[in-house]
Amino acid sequence: MGPGPANADPRILAAQSLPLLGHMHPPFLKIMDEVQQGLRYLFQTDSKYTLCASGTGHAGMEMAIANLLEPGETIVVGNNGIWGTRVCDMAGRFGAKVVNLQTEAGKSFSLAELTAAVEQHKPAVLFLCQGESSTGVHQSLAGVGEMCRKNGTLLLVDTVCSLGGVPMYADAWGVDAIYSGSQKCLSAPPGGAPLMLNDRALQKVQNRKTKVRSYYLDLHLVGDYWGWYGSRSYHHTGMVSMWYALREALAIVAEEGLDAMWARHEAVHKQMWDGLRSMGLEPFVEDPNDRLVTVNTIKARAGCYGAGRCVPAGVDWAALCKNAMDKYNVEIAGGLGPTAGKIWRVGLMGYNAKPANVELVLAAFRDGLQQQNYLKA
């Protein structure tokens, strides 16, 4: 119940135990086709250009950055946690001009702030993180795609810990490129990074003047292996078991349906906060509209030290996590990056997002807080 990897669905683990097919054999190419079809539904896009990068979410991030930017081009990075910081690092390594649009941990960006930055810098790419797992912030994308289009900017969105848990309408919202991870709301093991480009983004990749610096993550070549241009060329050996897992994960998404899946994540989030509030705990994220349902960040109502954004004063957050693991076999995580030592984080993602798990988390919190005399036993 940490910020991921979430537990994998047993159906997905079973799919991983199937015998290997060859990475260029027709039955396996059909599985790749089906993964792409499932991704189109998941991203809510009609774009042909979906695939999975052969690596974890960071590989998806690097694939997007390496391919959408040429050396010397500008990226504006909406940075409100660890993922924006990583994108700044990566884009710098690939020779881009990085504009770090930083805001306080726990806040999202308004359309006005984003518009001002894009109009000022006219970047090739605007990066936003839909679900910032280090702070529990959900970034609204309303109006951002249209604004980017007006400014000749591509909109790139990180959905590693949000995709499948909260609404995403890539086409309707004008999101040009998205990457995600397999191990969060998709309930598969870490190892595959779903990615999509729309026509605008693909055009950018195809019209590059410089070679992509990474061969392994060269989207044009990897896309060709995934059949983007009608035929198939060998680029690298596809991750056979991992694509079995993703195919199963996407089948499970389709069986439940996205609307139901989003509603389920919303419902367990509400259930958990009803319980946490009754113990005197509060969301780290102040604006209710900014709260991410998939990764929940928790501070105390009162008695806080520091800037008012911390776990309860006098409560040892790490001891509570350790007790949860030792006694309840449940993971509750501490903060990360800007929130390290200040909050707890609870993931409600995919297979794990069910009422019984919420009760277990609440029991672990209650017990941990009682042990430390923050709650009366």
Added chain:
Amino acid sequence: MGPGPANADPRILAAQSLPLLGHMHPPFLKIMDEVQQGLRYLFQTDSKYTLCASGTGHAGMEMAIANLLEPGETIVVGNNGIWGTRVCDMAGRFGAKVVNLQTEAGKSFSLAELTAAVEQHKPAVLFLCQGESSTGVHQSLAGVGEMCRKNGTLLLVDTVCSLGGVPMYADAWGVDAIYSGSQKCLSAPPGGAPLMLNDRALQKVQNRKTKVRSYYLDLHLVGDYWGWYGSRSYHHTGMVSMWYALREALAIVAEEGLDAMWARHEAVHKQMWDGLRSMGLEPFVEDPNDRLVTVNTIKARAGCYGAGRCVPAGVDWAALCKNAMDKYNVEIAGGLGPTAGKIWRVGLMGYNAKPANVELVLAAFRDGLQQQNYLKA
């Protein structure tokens, strides 16, 4: 029975169906430690600096190239097939000066040739491919490590389709850096790339003047996640199921023992060639010392078209492969890169390297050649 992925050992597939652990949880870190320990045995090294890149063999290749070379530095690439060509491409993308030391498909490099090239160019890195799967050539490493050391050059070796199938003594042979793949002689699914550096290579990585262009494959950061420097930092989410698979694969290697494993690969290679020769087929690789036992490349004894390096005249190689798949459910592959259309390729690797599989391959060849009237029924 193609050049890979080989069939996975069922024990390894079963390991992949185990529940996920967290990528930073102590029991999982212990599994990572055990993977490293298994890799030390497999590479025959005492170096602390082993890990698996979170990607396929190409990720291992790119990790080595991206980290061992700085822009402007020289790499001499021993290029006798597709892998040398790819290394040239990759090294160029990362800004290195590439010396393409090309030789004919089907041949390896002599120590004298390599020495001349290294003494002339004084490269930062010499790249060799121990097992060139596109041509079936085994590259001897005798004396190469010592020669590189004398010239201040790091020796980087691709062992994707050779590691576990043929001898490798990293320390004794003075090999500074090695990468491999999970899906060949290790009998695991594709997705993990075993890699090692010795102290010399690590020193090069640590003394870089420029940042590695790839964040995802930054060896210093990934090594820190794998515990190279005593502690552990989060870099990316480790591929939990894949590391289970590799741990099991390395346990299987240790149970059999490397000497026995190498002898088994040698024995099935001999068994197969006794059968193939009896049908009038011959090795594509002329020098017996250059023949790779793990990926076998096959041409006809007589009646060849072209330069004498081809499948039997009048025999449709693809039809034979199709018949093998349709009737025997066995993969026999055609050529790749410089050998496309000229040869067949049969992999004898890991779990697949057993006498019964050789008999099946021979039966498929016999039937295919009889159908095309190359052999009398």
